[in-house]
Amino acid sequence: MALRRRHQTIRSAIGLALFALACLANAGQPCESADLGCAIFNGQHAIPAHLRDDDRALPDWTTRCINCHTGKQPVESFAPLLTPSYLLDAISRRGGPPSRYNPDTFCRVLKDGVDPASVMLRKSMPNYQISDTECAALWRYITSG
Template sequence: MTRDLNRAAFTICVMTAVFVAARSAANGVDLSRTVDLGREIFSGQRTLVAHLRDDDRILPDSAVRCINCHDHADDTASFAPPLTSRYLLSDTRRRGGPPSRYNLSSFCRVLNVGVDPTGIVLKKAMPQYTLSDTDCAALWSFVTAR
C-alpha cells in the first residue's frame, strides 16, 4: 500500500510539473525561471504581501518569508511542517483531519485564505498571502521539487 501511495504521489508530482511546464511554455515562460521565482519567494528575496487572519494590517517582509518556518526538509518536530513534495503530495493526516494531499489549487487556497485541502482552518500564526496565480504556481513548482 505504501508503495502504491508513493507511486501516486510521484504521479501527481509529475503531472503537476507537466501542467506547470505546459502552462509556462504556453505563456512564454521558462520553467527553470519559474522554479527560480519560487525559490526567491520561498527565501524572501521577493517581497510578499500578507496579513494574519482577522487582522488587515500588512505584516513586515521579515515576518512573512516561507523560509522562516518551513525551512526543514524532514518530518522532525518544528513550528511548521516542511514544504516538500513528500509532505505536500502524500496522503497525510494534518491538524487532526482526514488524510489529504495538496495540489496546486489547494496549495494556493491555503496560502490565500488559510484553509487546507480538507477544509480545516490553519492556525492564526500562518499569514494569509496576496499572491498572483503566477507567483503561487512558481512557489508550488519550487516546493514540490524539494
C-alpha cells in the same frame, strides 16, 4: 470581546515577529534570478501578507516561508517541512482526514488559510496576497524537490 480579539491579534503578531527574528539565521542562499519560487520561499521576492482577522500588513521579513518551514527534522521547524511528499502524499494534517495538496489547494491555503481537507490553519500562518503566477512558481519550487 473586541478588546480581547485585539489583544489576541497583537500577541499573535508579536509572537510571529519574535519567532521570525529567531529564524533569521535560516536565511536561504540567493536564488537564480529566473527562479521566482525560490525567491518567494527565501524572502527575496516579498509577498504582502496579514494575519487572519487582521488586515494590517505584516513586515516582509516576518512572512518568508523559510522562517517557519525549515530545519532538518520536523521538531526543528515551527511549521511542517514543505517537501514534495508532505504536499503530495495523502496524509492526515491538524486532525483532519487524509488529504493531499494540488496547485489549487496549495494556493488556497496560502490565500485563505484553509487546507485541502477544509481544516483552518493556525492563526500564526499569514494569509498572502499572492498572484496565481507567484503561487504556481512557489508550488513548482517546493514540489520539484
